[in-house]
Amino acid sequence: MRAFRAQAAAELRLTARRGDAVLLNLAIPVGLLVFFSLVDVLPRPAHVAHAVTFLTPGILALAVMSTSMVSLGIATGFERQYGVLKRLGATPLGRPRLLAAKIASIAVIEIFQVIVLVAVAFAVGWNPSGPVWLAVPAVLLGTAAFAGLGLLMAGALRAEVTLAAANGLYLALLLLGGMIFPLSKLPGGMRDFARALPAGALSDALHGSLAAGGGVPGRAWVVLALWAVAAPVAAARLFRWE
């Protein structure tokens, strides 16, 4: 337990020291939320009256993706490249506890992100409605799916490639994930594609649970659950420790 706590604390400290992680996990989501809530230029679904109503669930999905896919993937990829994972393999820490520590540190970061983003959202006039508690399983499934993707890249690609791929994927999913642009505004084929991706499914689930209007579509749960199983399984199969 002591080793797990120390490892989780170390993971958190290292993340907090990484400027790119702080930017990606906190500054960009907060900035986007504040800017586009106050500057009403983004398209939003017809039934949504205020920008912040649409943006808050989308930005929460973005925050989950940043932490569990981009930040985790890049950090783990470099840990592999620098022989840290190899060296830890020769200590009594063990892979299960290392993985548990990474999961715990992600959970702590996400809780922090949610607190900050929800506080900022309320400050700019957010008024949530809907089956709010459904956001919890949505975030858990989304975290599993994105962490699986992040670790898949980290364990199979060179660290520099992971860095580029994770950032590229981040941008693509930001646009295709219904996070700042509604999926309903995408052309038909692109929309169906986007809804099959974990980002689209997560933002659908969060929009459904945090905004009035019909709850979470079943399709979003199915897609999210499939990614939440498939991505970690693929990562476990393909992960090379050195």
Added chain:
Amino acid sequence: MHRSDHPAISVSGLVVRYGDVVAVDGLDLHAEAGQVLGLLGRNGAGKTSTVEALEGYRRAAAGRLEVLGLDPQRPDDRTRLARRVGVMLQSGGVYPAMAPGEALRLFASYYDDPVAPSALLERLGLEDVARTPWRRLSGGEQQRLSLALALVGRPEVVFLDEPTAGVDPHGRVAIRAEVARLKAGGVCVVLTTHELEEAERLADRIVIIEKGSVVAAGTPAELTSEGGDAAARGGTGAGGGAGVAGVAGMRFGAPPGLDTAALAAVLGAAVEEIEPGQYRVADPGRPATVAALAGWLAERDLPLADLRTGRERLEEVFLRLTAGDRGGAREEEGR
């Protein structure tokens, strides 16, 4: 502390392959508690592959490996060994953003009865950089931190892969002191190096590895002394049997192309030009022989570049045993 009855290290017939390339080819090793075993060989000889098989990183294609009576190739045994074995990788292994003090405290948390991080920082001269991130440390400081991390769990066996590579003289002294301390504490240390002087200084027993096989083994004295043939292991693989560990004799440097037959007649001992301008005399270096050599050269007004007598240095033994066929050296080591 509990010490097992098993030998610290016991390896027989180890084979490690990378695809079709054989990196380790039927290697035997043995080391006891309190012994410092030096694996000496040039780059690509198979040192790291051997150590990494013992650490459980590399799969052995064949052979029997035991560390403290456990098999590092078996996952559950490897888990048990993780508490009792310290590892220093050839490079890396530490979070680049983590400082020595922080890294040692983290690693200390993995063990039940760790050495105090502050004590290790002091012993390895890392106090002044205790808060400096790994990536800003010098090569020698990084090596010393890697060593400290290998020691924090009070291991019974320590593997050090090129511990003194890139370390300045002060760092080497600190590392040697730690190895001596481990030995005194009954710890078995296995270290690799291609630096002969380090092997001679650090190790009780040296195993010279060439192309994945042991070509000679013994104490530094055995390897460099006359009649050390017993230490050389003939016929165990490529290069085996070529020789002889240590031939005592007198060596000198002079202009190339001397008439060795004439000189031999004067000295009353065989003279051989082992390489252009380097000569070996089959004589332990008696003053009369030295005087005769000096006189012979003086008559011809020839300079004497250098003169050494007595034991062959380990470097010469090593170069002789691993001579030839450099193109055959394997390059995969450490990959």
